[in-house]
Amino acid sequence: MGIDFIIAAIITVVGLTTPILLAGLGELVVEKSGVLNLGVEGMMLVGAISGFAVTVYTFNPWFGVLGAAAGGALASLLFAVLVLQLNSNQVATGLALTIFGTGISSLMGLSFTGRIVVPFLSVFPESLAKHEYLQLIFGYSPIVYFALIMVPLTTWFLKSTRAGLILRAVGENDLSAHSIGYSVIKVRYAAIAFGGAMAGIGGCYFSMVITPMWAEKMTAGRGWIALALVVFAGWRTGRLLAGAYFFGILMALELYAKASGFSFLPSQFWAAMPYAMTVVALSFISSRGTAGANAPACLGKPFLPST
């Protein structure tokens, strides 16, 4: 294994990790507010087509990313109205959002099939971005840096800001937060919209960076991995980052197994690994008796204040 191979491998892993890191961070914030949104996959697809479409029309990938965020947020608000205003079941509504997102993104994408955009790659000078070694630092799409910056930002927000404290309080005990006088519904709307925007940006990484074109269901189940990641990380941002890279490596192994005909284990085995690892990690955590110690106590429960 040469140095070139290792560099290529790292760049692949970073690429595979970024979408699930973004969507996972968004979902972590949503879940910290006490809402379980299983529609990540659907929001990623909506983000993928929105980002692509905006880029096609404006020729500006920055607007494309904003469009993806807006698309994902809009899709998530549909979910928010149903679960927050009408108290529909969060699990069922989240699954419906995934199905809806898959369908609407296909419909929106009809006129974009076969078109391509300029991939949204590194904005650093070519001498850095294409440099043999420095590309490890400078050779990525701005979305990658955005995702990495969002990790400490989200940590800071949740731990050290008043808004973050209120958000955690709402997820921990919605009735108490309500009785103190915080608007549980507003906080959850904001969290859900943030989660949608992050999933949208994660989704557009597929249509604007990895393969700069639109294809139906192009996120290929990564939304589900992002969801598993949040549980795997025990609702901690630092562990989410580590977990995302761990899953990224597993996904890279799957690609490698496919591409090289590397055959002592079938590629499906590697494809199944992230999920299998989640189960293993969860059993390990619960066997230590600290299961859910960090899980928001109100996760997935509807907010029903007594009159």
Add this chain to the structure above:
Amino acid sequence: MASPARLELTGITKRFPGVLANDNVGFAVKPGEIHALLGENGAGKSTLVKMIYGIMQPDAGEIRWDGQRISVANPKAARKLGIGMVFQHFSLFEAMTVLENIALGMDAKIPARDLESRILAVMGQYGLKLEPHRIVSTLSVGERQRIEIVRALLLNPKLLIMDEPTSVLTPQEVEQLFTVLRKLAQEGCSILYISHKLHEIKALCDTATILRGGKLVDTCDPAVETSRSMAEKMIGGSLKDISRAAGRSFGAAKLAVKALSLPADGPFGTALRDISFTVRAGEIFGVAGVAGNGQNALLLALSGEAPNADPASVTVDGVAVGHLQARARRGHGVASVPEERNGHAAVPIFTLADNAVLTARDRLGMVRAGLIDAKAARTYAGEVIEAFSVKATGPSAMAESLSGGNLQKYIMGREILQKPQVLVVSQPTWGVDAGAAAAIHQALVDLAATGSAIVVISQDLDELLSLCDTMAVINGGRLSRPMAVAEAKIDEIGLLMGGIHGEVAHAH
């Protein structure tokens, strides 16, 4: 002319579907006055203070604050006026620190460091001890209440509403709380004190307003009233004392617990250490203690939910049952009522009849060839409803549709009518109004009179003193020496509850 009242309510009316929660209620609280709001569960006390604190809006009537007519839009507006509230069910966030919890209750944004120094100042001023960086789930109930009090005091309130603050405190903690409240009142803060503990109201309050069925019954001076006269105003009838046959004698030992130890259940649980006691036939044995000192573990160890490796650790009529599970122990006549009604003692989304099947199926033969005898279950549930005057639409009512007090009566009745040899109950009258509590106490006394042994685990010392023959105090998973209630001294019990044992008390 006298200065205007701090808070004055006139004609407050609040209607819920099917219920008139408050009907034309009015009273006034003067600056620096400690004013009691007295009434049974469902009398409308909570609804009334929720309107003062802005959680609900009245349908009619007016609220005046320092003479000005106001409407309190929400709790934030209430706090802005200077109204603080300490809730009965603490609005705390278990997984967060004391500091974070207090910060959440503050409307203004205060940097964590300033807030911490202000908290320390308030705690010093009123002698309230707390560690700001502890996680709430590791704190005792008394400490949790202190968080709520500090949170309210940081706002420099002019009116502090306390909702049933002493139900979970030791006598010493109650005394400390009263000291804080008296100091606050001296400084001019008005206190609206909600309770149904009459001797506390006599000891603390200047005025008492009594509500019954949503209506104002009387505003009186607790110093000139007796506890009995206030209780009768509160329940609107004459109060029945527990009646028991004079000169009772106890039979042979029925339940014997010997050197019972149980490891802690989870990081926040309490281990039981070397617990021994005996309950004779016809005896009611009380276990006092502050919440979280092993009461839950003791109940589980006695009911069989947490079986012990040593069969001889629990014996019933000489038969070792310590290793048996709950169902097998029921076969030996051991019934139990845990503290948590919903989800432990009863399944909220089951009917009352189905809930009866859960514990009575073996003793009363409600299951035949694996099939539930629905008719027998309904009949039994109907008997319980009848005998304990449970307010429910019938045996097919969902458990969750009952009020807390009615569900408690049903659950107690479900066990008592099975005529168990040994009955273990935890917090039998928690959140139950005085009338229902009296009925439950009488039923326990009557069951004991038939020769059953009864263990009552409760944090309500008054309840234990009036109900039990013998009592002991649990602290840190250890049980004190049992003492006859007739000879028990409140001070000593209080010290035991606080974890101070005889030798320390004698040291000076």
